[in-house]
Each structure stands twice: as C-alpha cells, then as structure tokens.
Amino acid sequence: xxxxxxxxxxxxxxxxxxxxxxxxxxxxxxxxxxxxxxxxxxxxxxxxxxxxxxxxxxxxxxxxxxxxxxxxxxxxxxxxxxxxxxxxxxxxxxxxxxxxxxxxxxxxxxxxxxxxxxxxxxxxxxxxxxxxxxxxxxxxxxxxxxxxxxxxxxxxxxxxxxxxxxxxxxxxxxxxxxxxxxxxxxxxxxxxxxxxxxxxxxxxxxxxxxxxxxxxxxxxxxxxxxxxxxxxxxxxxxxxxxxxxxxxxxxxxxxxxxxxxxxxxxxxxxxxxxxxxxxxxxxxxxxxxxxxxxxxxxxxxxxxxxxxxxxxxxxxxxxxxxxxxxxxxxxxxxxxxxxxxxxxxxxxxxxxxxxxxxxxxxxxxxxxxxxxxxxxxxxxxxxxxxxxxxxxxxxxxxxxxxxxxxxxxxxxxxxxxxxxxxxxxxxxxxxxxxxxxxxxxxxxxxxxxxxxxxxxxxxxxxxxxxxxxxxxxxxxxxxxxxxxxxxxxxxxxxxxxxxxxxxxxxxxxxxxxxxxxxxxxxxxxxxxxxxxxxxxxxxxxxxxxxxxxxxxxxxxxxxxxxxxxxxxxxxxxxxxxxxxxxxxxxxxxxxxxxxxxxxxxxxxxxxxxxxxxxxxxxxxxxxxxxxxxxxxxxxxxxxxxxxxxxxxxxxxxxxxxxx
Numbered sequence: 268x269x270x271x272x273x274x275x276x277x278x279x280x281x282x283x284x285x286x287x288x289x290x291x292x293x294x295x296x297x298x299x300x301x302x303x304x305x306x307x308x309x310x311x312x313x314x315x316x317x318x319x320x321x322x323x324x325x326x327x328x329x330x331x332x333x334x335x336x337x338x339x340x341x342x343x344x345x346x347x348x349x350x351x352x353x354x355x356x357x358x359x360x361x362x363x364x365x366x367x368x369x370x371x372x373x374x375x376x377x378x379x380x381x382x383x384x385x386x387x388x389x390x391x392x393x394x395x396x397x398x399x400x401x402x403x404x405x406x407x408x409x410x411x412x413x414x415x416x417x418x419x420x421x422x423x424x425x426x427x428x429x430x431x432x433x434x435x436x437x438x439x440x441x442x443x444x445x446x447x448x449x450x451x452x453x454x455x456x457x458x459x460x461x462x463x464x465x466x467x468x469x470x471x472x473x474x475x476x477x478x479x480x481x482x483x484x485x486x487x488x489x490x491x492x493x494x495x496x497x498x499x500x501x502x503x504x505x506x507x508x509x510x511x512x513x514x515x516x517x518x519x520x521x522x523x524x525x526x527x528x529x530x531x532x533x534x535x536x537x538x539x540x541x542x543x544x545x546x547x548x549x550x551x552x553x554x555x556x557x558x559x560x561x562x563x564x565x566x567x568x569x570x571x572x573x574x575x576x577x578x579x580x581x582x583x584x585x586x587x588x589x590x591x592x593x594x595x596x597x598x599x600x601x602x603x604x605x606x607x608x609x610x611x612x613x614x615x616x617x618x619x620x621x622x623x624x625x626x627x628x629x630x631x632x633x634x635x636x637x638x639x640x641x642x643x644x645x646x647x648x649x650x651x652x653x654x655x656x657x658x659x660x661x662x663x664x665x666x667x668x669x670x671x672x673x674x675x676x677x678x679x680x681x682x683x684x685x686x687x688x689x690x691x692x693x694x695x696x697x698x699x700x701x702x703x704x705x706x707x708x709x710x711x712x713x714x715x716x717x718x719x720x721x722x723x724x725x726x727x728x729x730x731x732x733x734x735x736x737x738x739x740x741x742x743x744x745x746x747x748x749x750x751x752x753x754x755x756x757x758x759x760x761x762x763x764x765x766x767x768x769x770x771x772x773x774x775x776x777x778x779x780x781x782x783x784x785x786x787x788x789x790x791x792x793x794x795x796x797x798x799x800x801x802x803x804x805x806x807x808x809x810x811x812x813x814x815x816x817x818x819x820x821x822x823x824x825x826x827x828x829x830x831x832x833x834x835x836x837x838x839x840x841x842x843x844x845x846x847x848x849x850x851x852x853x854x855x856x857x858x859x860x861x862x863x864x865x866x867x868x869x870x871x872x873x874x875x876x877x878x879x880x881x882x883x884x885x886x887x888x889x890x891x892x893x894x895x896x897x898x899x900x901x902x903x904x905x906x907x908x909x910x911x912x913x914x915x916x917x918x919x920x921x922x923x924x925x926x
Contacts, residue, residue, distance in 0.1 A: 274301050276367045280384055282308045287382070289704060368428055374400050374436040383423065390419035394505045394518045402438050403453050404518035410435045419520065454478050454515035459522060464492045465529040472523075477515025481508060482594055494530045497592025497685065502527045509692070510594045511622075586610075588646055589680035596622040596693065599686065603646075603678045607657075615662045616644070616670045618678045623693050630675035631722040635760035640721055640730070640753050642674040645690075645706075647714035648682040656715055656735040663739050666746075673750050674719075681714065697727050717742075719749045723756060827886075835882045839875060842866050851916035857885070857923050869916045874906040876915075885923050893922040 275290055278301060284290045297304035366385040370392060371378060381395050393404045409416060411434040417426060454477040462471045471491050475484055481504065485496045503526035505518040588606035593599045597620070604618040619626040623643070630641035644661070646653055660666060670676055681687040691707055715735035721728055730752060733745045842850045849869040853876065857863055865879060877887055892901040894915070901913070901921070910916055 482510035591683040626677040643718040644678040852918040854920040
C-alpha cells in the first residue's frame with residue numbers, strides 16, 4: 268500500500284467519511300497532511316480531558332473515542348496546524364490507523380465492489396450489501412470466508428482478512444421468484460428494540476412491527492422520553508437509513524437491537540452535553556453505533572456553528588417558509604409551498620407538494636417522451652437576494668408561465684441548519700458527491716439557486732445552476748437554453764427508446780413464437796406419454812386376464828386330476844382270466860383311431876365302466892360312450908344298471924366320441 272493510500276485509510280477511519288472523493292478533497296486541501304485534514308473536518312469543542320494535558324493555557328483538547336480501536340483523535344481549539352501536528356500526529360498514527368478492505372461481491376449475474384473499514388463488523392458489510400443489491404439482511408448467505416462463516420457481530424479486524432476479498436452472495440430462499448414473499452415476511456416480523464435514554468438514565472424495551480418507519484418509532488419514543496423528535500440524538504441505527512426507512516428493511520439485529528437516545532440542547536453548552544452523551548454511550552452501544560454517534564455529533568456541532576452565524580444575519584419574518592426539524596420531507600415541501608404562497612402572493616410557481624423522490628419520479632424518471640425538466644429552487648432567508656429574486660423575478664407572470672409549462676418545480680428552504688442538512692442527505696442519495704460538496708460549502712449569500720435537473724443515460728444530472736442574481740430576461744434566457752438542451756437530449760433518447768422498444772417487440776414476438784412452439788412440443792409429448800400410458804395399461808390388463816385364465820385353468824386341471832385320482836381309488840380291479848364269476852370284455856374305440864380293451868364283471872354297474880373311462884381321461888362331460896347295436900349313448904342312461912342288463916356281455920365294442 269502506498270503512502271497516500273495509508274493516509275487516505277487513516278483519514279477515513281478518523282473522520283468516518285466513506286465517500287473516497289470527498290476524503291480526497293479534504294486531503295488535497297491539506298496537501299496530504301493527515302493532522303491538518305482531520306483538523307479541518309472534526310468539530311472544535313471545549314471539553315478538556317484529564318488524560319491528555321493541554322499544550323498551554325490557551326489550548327483545550329477534545330478526545331472523541333470510537334471503540335474497536337477505530338478512532339482516537341485530538342483536536343486543539345484556536346491552535347495553528349503546526350501546533351496540532353506536534354500534539355496529535357503520533358497519537359493519530361498509533362491508534363487510528365485502520366485498513367480499508369475491498370469486498371468483491373458476486374450475486375447471480377452481477378458483481379459489486381464495497382469498501383469497508385477493518386474496524387467495522389460483518390453486520391455492517393451485510394447492511395451495505397442490502398443497500399446496494401437489495402437482498403434483505405435476514406436472507407443473506409455469504410460464502411468464500413476462510414473457515415466457518417462469521418456471525419454478524421464479529422469485527423472484520425479479528426478475521427485477519429487481506430485487503431482484497433471475494434465473497435459469493437446467495438439468498439436464503441427456496442425459489443428466487445418468491446423473494447417478494449420473503450420480503451413481506453421480514454415486514455410482518457416484530458422487532459424488539461432496547462432503547463437506553465441517556466438523558467433520563469432509563470431503559471425502554473419496546474416491540475414494533477416491521478412496517479413501522481424510523482420516524483414513527485422516534486415519534487412513539489418521544490412520548491416515552493418526553494424528548495421532541497427534532498431534539499433526539501440517536502446512535503445504533505444501521506447505515507444507511509433515513510426516517511422513511513421501514514424497520515423490516517433496515518437490517519436490525521435479532522432478537523434484540525440496542526439503541527441509545529439523548530436530548531440535544533440548544534444553549535452554548537450544547538457541544539459539551541453532546542460529548543458527555545457520546546462518552547456515556549460508549550459503555551452501552553456497539554462499535555457501529557458509536558461510530559455513527561461520533562459522526563452525527565460532529566455534524567451537530569458544525570451545524571450549530573453554521574446555524575448561529577446564519578441566524579445572526581437573517582432578517583426577522585413573521586413566518587419561515589418551512590419549519591425547523593420537520594423530518595418528513597413531503598410534509599416539509601407542503602409547508603414550503605404554503606409559506607411561499609402566503610409570503611409572495613398568488614402569482615408564483617406551482618411547487619410540487621411531495622418529497623424530492625416523488626418529484627423526480629414525476630419529472631425525470633418517466634419514459635423519454637413524457638419526461639420534463641425538474642427545477643429545484645433553494646431558498647435562504649439570510650440572503651439579501653432572496654426577497655428581490657422571488658418578488659421581481661421568480662414570481663413574474665412570464666417566468667411562472669414558462670416554468671409551469673416546461674418544468675416540475677420543487678422548493679426547499681435552507682434557512683435552518685437542520686433543513687440544510689436534510690437536503691444535503693437527499694442530494695447525496697440522488698446525485699454524485701460533487702453536487703453534495705458544492706452545496707455543503709456554499710455560502711448563504713450565493714442563494715437562492717435554481718438547479719435544473721435532468722436524466723441522461725440512466726444517470727441523474729444537474730444540467731445547469733441558475734443564480735438568484737439574474738433579472739427576468741436573463742433568467743428566461745437561461746431557462747430557454749436549458750429547455751433547448753433538454754429537447755435535443757430528449758429527441759435522442761426518444762429515438763433510442765423507440766429503437767429499444769422495437770427490439771424488445773421483436774424479441775417479445777420471438778419469445779411468444781418460441782413459447783407457442785414449446786407448448787406444441789409439450790402437447791405432443793403429453794399425447795405420446797398418454798398413448799404409452801394407455802398402451803401400458805391395456806397390456807397390464809391383458810396380462811392380468813391371462814394370469815387369471817391361467818390360474819382358473821390350473822385350478823380346473825387340479826380339480827380334474829383330484830377327481831380322477833379319487834375315482835381311480837374306488838375303481839374295482841379288472842377280473843382275472845381264471846375268475847369264476849361271469850364277466851364281459853369291452854373293446855373301446857378311442858378318438859384318433861386308438862383301441863383299448865378291459866374286462867368287467869357282468870354284474871358291474873355301468874358307472875364302473877364310466878369311472879374307468881374317466882380314469883383313462885375320457886370324462887362323460889367331454890365324451891360320449893356309444894354302443895354298436897342298438898346305437899345309444901350310454902352316458903345318458905341309468906348308470907346303476909348292470910352291464911348284463913344293458914346287453915354288454917359277454918363282449919361289446921363301444922365308441923368314444925367328443926361331445
């Protein structure tokens with residue numbers, strides 16, 4: 268790592284400035300002197316620390332501690348930068364150095380590079396991933412760590428990670444298409460907040476649904492603590508969050524998320540009270556909360572100094588255009604429109620009554636054919652040009668008519684420091700850091716301003732900045748020039764959108780044709796599968812029938828054999844030749860030309876002869892037994908008659924025929 272990269276990492280760790288461009292700006296102004304750059308950013312206070320003795324009687328020292336070894340810096344009030352270097356360079360170098368870790372996150376077909384200070388936690392990394400990729404923290408699964416995936420509360424420094432890391436993100440869900448349902452699950456969850464009131468030294472444990480916004484939580488807590496919302500100083504909220512952020516999407520810790528709140532005072536001892544609240548919160552908040560607290564408190568002190576300077580030169584008015592500390596941006600814009608109308612009369616631009624997000628959606632976040640320019644009017648009662656510009660220029664009929672026809676106009680009052688800070692946060696969300704830095708360092712005398720905003724190549728751009736020192740003709744010239752640039756840009760984007768829509772239409776038709784072909788193939792395959800299923804079912808039925816017939820046949824044969832054996836056992840033996848009793852010889856002509864012969868007693872019943880034929884395989888159910896003369900079927904006569912009675916002695920020939 269080069270020397271400048273080390274200085275940049277130390278500077279970001281000390282100041283909490285995450286924007287690399289903004290950090291570069293401060294370091295360039297200080298000629299890359301770390302102590303001088305930190306001195307320019309950190310607030311100048313009046314709290315003396317017993318652990319760090321002052322250099323002399325005219326110097327007072329402030330120490331701001333952020334746990335996890337991230338920040339420990341000393342700043343001297345009224346001290347020359349050379350004195351500051353002597354006092355704090357070694358201290359800063361030894362205790363505030365924290366590496367900036369690069370995380371390359373792969374998620375499906377996209378990748379994102381995130382920079383996170385080493386002194387932050389895994390939970391901070393997941394919060395940034397949620398902000399950039401939209402995956403809820405409760406659904407994030409990060410792989411690529413060395414060893415087991417760490418818990419959200421683990422410090423990145425304790426993992427001994429290299430400067431560049433590659434992680435793979437997956438959403439913990441069965442079907443990516445159901446991500447919206449799982450986001451609803453996060454919104455319907457109940458979150459337990461443990462809130463410590465540092466002003467009154469009380470702990471409040473409350474439950475809120477995921478659909479509750481941060482502003483609604485602050486309003487409810489104001490009822491518990493008696494601290495107005497505009498005076499509340501919070502630490503412990505995940506970053507980045509706003510008052511419009513819902514608890515379900517904020518990335519809160521579960522099962523309990525710890526927060527601290529204190530009251531910001533308005534007197535001269537405000538910075539001392541804030542510092543005391545900050546020090547006391549160190550024993551209660553986690554690392555990320557304390558870092559947020561340090562940064563917020565710095566803004567508070569700097570904003571108070573700026574606000575006091577402005578208010579000293581602001582002319583007294585019966586009513587401000589916008590009240591102080593109103594955190595609902597849409598409500599603040601409504602107050603601005605009403606206050607402007609009340610102060611400057613009915614002939615004025617029709618200001619959009621909603622948040623800047625909604626105004627941008629109405630103006631520039633439309634299809635190119637329906638798009639309009641967005642004019643953001645920034646007002647300041649402390650500027651001598653404001654009243655003249657509003658009454659004589661902005662509210663002239665020609666300007667009002669032209670703005671109404673070609674622009675969506677959104678207004679904001681930067682008189683109060685809290686409103687100025689809120690606008691800077693909003694600008695930082697929608698535009699590059701240059702716009703935010705420009706407005707942050709702008710002197711009130713340079714207001715009012717008209718920012719003409721457009722959208723080019725999916726990027727929000729400030730097309731031009733119109734000063735409030737112009738007359739009507741000059742303003743109209745600037746507005747006409749802006750609309751001409753916008754019209755040319757709009758013409759190009761309309762042509763590109765038409766071409767893109769044509770490509771999408773062709774692609775849609777191709778997709779439809781492919782889907783129809785796919786459905787036809789699926790139908791054919793389904794018919795084929797059904798035919799095979801029917802054939803298999805028929806073959807199975809035939810097999811079952813054959814098996815049943817076979818079993819029946821086997822059973823019949825078994826029964827027949829059992830009957831034959833039974834008859835064979837009771838059949839009397841054939842008389843011998845030396846038998847004295849009268850006998851007869853019966854000659855049988857069998858089917859197929861075969862001949863069989865057997866001797867019977869003359870007094871044997873006909874049934875004995877029939878039983879003999881059954882044993883030989885010629886049952887009377889299947890064969891006839893015919894006598895020669897007179898020709899008759901012996902199977903139909905009385906089987907109890909003797910062979911003598913039937914004239915079958917001393918010999919006879921019988922014919923066996925199939926029925």
